[in-house]
Amino acid sequence: MSNQNNVKIILHIDMNAFFCSVACLRNPALRGKVFAIGRENSYRGVISSASYEARAYGIHSAMSLKEAYSLVPDLIVVSLDYSYYTYYHHRFLEIIRQYSTLVEVASIDEAYVDITEISKVRHPLVVAKEIQKRILKEVGLSCSIGIAPTLFLAKMASDMKKPLGITVVRKRDVEDKLYPLSVADIYGIGKKTYPILIDHGIKTIADFMNPQHKEKIIELIGDTSYSYVYHHVLGNSSNVVDPNRRSESESISTSQTFDRIINSQIEVLYELRKMTREMVQKLKKDHYYTKTISITLRNTDFKTITRSKSIDYTDDFDIIYDIVVDLVEEHYHDESLRLLGVGLSNLKHQHALPKEYNLFTIPYASEKQLAIDHIIEEYQKKYGENALFQKKKKNL
DNA sequence: TCTGGGGTCCTAGGACCC
DNA sequence: TCTGGGGTCCTAGGACCC
Numbered sequence: 131m132s133n134q135n136n137v138k139i140i141l142h143i144d145m146n147a148f149f150c151s152v153a154c155l156r157n158p159a160l161r162g163k164v165f166a167i168g169r170e171n172s173y174r175g176v177i178s179s180a181s182y183e184a185r186a187y188g189i190h191s192a193m194s195l196k197e198a199y200s201l202v203p204d205l206i207v208v209s210l211d212y213s214y215y216t217y218y219h220h221r222f223l224e225i226i227r228q229y230s231t232l233v234e235v236a237s238i239d240e241a242y243v244d245i246t247e248i249s250k251v252r253h254p255l256v257v258a259k260e261i262q263k264r265i266l267k268e269v270g271l272s273c274s275i276g277i278a279p280t281l282f283l284a285k286m287a288s289d290m291k292k293p294l295g296i297t298v299v300r301k302r303d304v305e306d307k308l309y310p311l312s313v314a315d316i317y318g319i320g321k322k323t324y325p326i327l328i329d330h331g332i333k334t335i336a337d338f339m340n341p342q343h344k345e346k347i348i349e350l351i352g353d354t355s356y357s358y359v360y361h362h363v364l365g366n367s368s369n370v371v372d373p374n375r376r377s378e379s380e381s382i383s384t385s386q387t388f389d390r391i392i393n394s395q396i397e398v399l400y401e402l403r404k405m406t407r408e409m410v411q412k413l414k415k416d417h418y419y420t421k422t423i424s425i426t427l428r429n430t431d432f433k434t435i436t437r438s439k440s441i442d443y444t445d446d447f448d449i450i451y452d453i454v455v456d457l458v459e460e461h462y463h464d465e466s467l468r469l470l471g472v473g474l475s476n477l478k479h480q481h482a483l484p485k486e487y488n489l490f491t492i493p494y495a496s497e498k499q500l501a502i503d504h505i506i507e508e509y510q511k512k513y514g515e516n517a518l519f520q521k522k523k524k525n526l
Numbered sequence: 527t528c529t530g531g532g533g534t535c536c537t538a539g540g541a542c543c544c
Numbered sequence: 545t546c547t548g549g550g551g552t553c554c555t556a557g558g559a560c561c562c
Contacts, residue, residue: 148562169530176530178562191562194528237533237562320560354536376534385531422554432529440554471531 138369139254141243142276142284143226143261146293148239149179152218153210155270165206168195174389177207182293221269229257232371234281240288242281244371258296266294280369282362283308285317301365308363309336316359326350339363378479382412385426385471392467395458398427400506402454405472410447417480419443423453426471427462434469437461440476443483450474452496 145151149167154160164183169175173196180189180198184205189198198205219238227233232244245257258275266272274295276287286308287297299307313332314324330350332338338347338359348356361367384405392398402425413420424438437457444450454472 173527174530176528178530192530194530196528239562318560322559352537380534381532383532387530389527424555434557436556438555469530473532 136369137279138244138246139249140278140281140284140369140371141245141254141258141261142236142278142281142288143222143241143243143265144274144276144288144292145222145239146272146274147179147181148218148271149210149215150181151271152214153208155218156210156214157208160206160208163206164189164202165208166198167209168198168207170207170209173199174387218269218271222265222271222273225264225268226261229261232373234371234373234375236376242284242371244369255296255298262294262296278365280362280365280367281371282317282367283365286315289315289317304363304365305336309334309339311335313338316363318355318358318362323351323355335363379416379418379477381473381475381477382409382418383424383426383471383473383475384408385469387428387469388467391430392470393464395462395464396502396505398458398462398467398470399455399502401470402458402472403451403506405470406451406454407447409472409474410445410450413445413474413477418474418477419445419480419483420450420474421476421478422474423450423457424473424475425454425457425461426469426473427465427467428469430466430468435461436471436473438473438475443478448496452498455496455498455502 150160150165153165153167160181162183163181164187165181166177166184166189167179168177175195177189177191177193177195177198179191180193184198184202187202189201189205195207198207215238223233223235223241226241226243229248230243230245234242236242245254248257254277258277262273262275272293274288274292274297276284276289276297276299278284278287278299279301283299283304287299288295290297290307297307312324312334313319313327316324316335316338319327327333327338327347327350330346332343332347332350337343344356386401386405388401392401421443422438422440424436426434426436428434437460439453439457441449441453
């Protein structure tokens, strides 16, 4: 691969069945077993990763546990503390960073690396093979690697051979290697969009790229999506690996699906207060301020709404929780809920904030909120810590 | 005992300002 | 009285990804 102009050599490195592989490292007895990562001893929830042996039975991530057990009644389901995943995440990044300073972390189990520099003295394929071998030997994880001139093509390439694959996609390989693939394999085309395309005869990437179909596809999925795919497939997209792209968060959120039904305002507020507390702690720990506060409510029919409100930048629990209370009072009307969530978005790092926000925070708690706190306290004093839920428990 | 949890990005309409 | 764009912020929702 020669490098004229700004042709770059990008690797996309993708850990194979990452969560399951980490679980095997912690418990080697799992190796070779039909198992998955999910909530242990439960039929609720979904699979977050399936071992290759389990995949052979049709089990895959996002599948409900109930469905998985119906396919494999004696499926082994394990869960692991998240810190194990982050530990191995850093372990494989350590190795990758020995080959380039241009490493962009894309998620817990994948990264982009610009190896243009080292490729001037060593063949990219040799570099990729060495990285793959070292991650397997030194960390114990297998990965697939895509080599291409852009991030998008590298991502598509790493997907083509798993596990332990290495796939090269140069611009001139696109017709051979990408065109035969299904439109469902396009990164960025998901389960809502690909059935629409397939229903209208756009089955392969070759179909998609055929100029005769341009009008029809734009009609189906819009101008923006069409151009996005069209140009990315041709290799006309960003080839800049930016180590800082995801280093600052734009939003943080938490949500929880409950075993019981939530159907009173006081319960909603009680749970959301715990979540808000958690979010504000995280906010402060990383020295962020938030501008937009949102709540998420999902009812028993799985209908989900989010409602938000923007205020001046703040990191003050009382101010933030007060907005949560406002949102609940405005939008919750005694429906039966199964999921609650709180999100903080429009985040700004302390040092990026206009000066006036950095002076000091005035202690604040609205009368409305103090009244609610009082009700909750009284309730608990009278009936005990879990009083709010006792009546539901009886019904279970 | 159907359907987790944490993110990013985009769209679209309305308000408001110039 | 009617009629303009452009830009930015806010809110709600949805698609997608891991």
